[in-house]
Amino acid sequence: MQHRTLKQVILALSSVFVFSAAQAASVHFCYEAGTECAPANWGDLAEEFHLCKDGLSQSPINLYRAREARVPSLKVDYKATPLTIKNNGHTAQVNYASGSTLTVGDKKYRLLQFHFHTPSEHLKDGRAYPLEAHMVHVDDYGNLAVLGLFLKEGDHTNAFLKPIFDNIPKTEGEVEVAGVDVNVANLLPREREYYSYSGSLTTPPCSEGVTWMVLEDAVTVSKAQIEQFRAIFEGNARPDQPLNGRKIKRSDD
Numbered sequence: 001m002q003h004r005t006l007k008q009v010i011l012a013l014s015s016v017f018v019f020s021a022a023q024a025a026s027v028h029f030c031y032e033a034g035t036e037c038a039p040a041n042w043g044d045l046a047e048e049f050h051l052c053k054d055g056l057s058q059s060p061i062n063l064y065r066a067r068e069a070r071v072p073s074l075k076v077d078y079k080a081t082p083l084t085i086k087n088n089g090h091t092a093q094v095n096y097a098s099g100s101t102l103t104v105g106d107k108k109y110r111l112l113q114f115h116f117h118t119p120s121e122h123l124k125d126g127r128a129y130p131l132e133a134h135m136v137h138v139d140d141y142g143n144l145a146v147l148g149l150f151l152k153e154g155d156h157t158n159a160f161l162k163p164i165f166d167n168i169p170k171t172e173g174e175v176e177v178a179g180v181d182v183n184v185a186n187l188l189p190r191e192r193e194y195y196s197y198s199g200s201l202t203t204p205p206c207s208e209g210v211t212w213m214v215l216e217d218a219v220t221v222s223k224a225q226i227e228q229f230r231a232i233f234e235g236n237a238r239p240d241q242p243l244n245g246r247k248i249k250r251s252d253d
């Protein structure tokens with residue numbers, strides 16, 4: 001009898017936890033400075049978001065004074081995936097079918113999705129780029145690794161981004177672009193030197209333990225494409241966070 005009571009208590013507790021986690025997932029956060037849902041207040045919007053204000057290893061950061069180091073080379077093995085684009089209210093996200101991987105030294109990660117921020121979330125020597133792409137990966141133990149890529153303004157339309165930016169739903173929702181496959185390997189620059197540091201998700205719940213790799217070389221995107229993205233997402237970059245003694249490494253070649 002005692003045992004059953006305990007089990008009931010545990011069940012009740014776990015349903016409370018599930019309920020509050022589901023609630024947190026629906027808490028509205030935003031990027032407009034000075035509003036209640038602004039980045040400065042994310043940590044107060046829900047208990048589950050407390051790392052957004054208490055965390056000591058938060059992202060993004062200003063990439064400067066990086067220490068040149070022997071970092072493992074990146075082995076990108078991305079495949080093409082059918083194009084579906086989700087407007088989740090914060091960004092445009094392309095979910096990836098299974099089978100694409102990123103290998104960093106002896107660690108292998110599976111690519112889950114990629115999405116965009118404007119302006120860039122990471123800064124390079126204090127300066128932002130017009131856009132930043134994030135390729136989000138996970139390993140078999142649930143560790144996250146994000147590959148960041150800066151996009152700068154150039155003269156030509158970025159052919160890889162065209163079918164994506166042309167079809168982003170203007171309001172929350174998902175669209176399947178029939179007959180189009182994309183391979184985000186085609187967005188990457190030829191050179192794969194990168195900055196590396198330990199950080200967090202840049203959106204609530206701001207979970208830490210995320211391995212960040214931000215490519216040093218930017219790729220170009222036309223002014224019209226930057227404006228096309230900004231017509232839907234006016235600004236979705238979290239401000240840069242304190243380094244708190246963390247070391248930033250940079251490929252030494």
Ligand SMILES: [Zn+2]
Nearest residue numbers: 115117134202
């Ligand atoms: Zn992101």
